[in-house]
Amino acid sequence: MNPASINIFWLLLPLAGAISLVYAASRHESWKRIWWHAARLSMTILGLMAATTFLLLLLHSRG
DSSP states (O other), X not given: OOGGGSOGGGGHHHHHHHHHHHHHHXXXXXXXXXXXXXXXXXXXXXXXXXXXXXXXXXXXXXX
16 A cells, blocks of 8 residues: 555544543543543544635635
């Protein structure tokens, strides 16, 4: 597999998941709450990144 053929945006998924798990584990003791908080935080992070990317693409296409 050629490293140049991997889209760098696919690396954002495990990165957001890892950040969310570490943050949630530092806030909660229960595994159920850790997983729930990490899932919500991952979706929030990915949603904000997607919205920011869309906004930047929109601004770039108008310029």
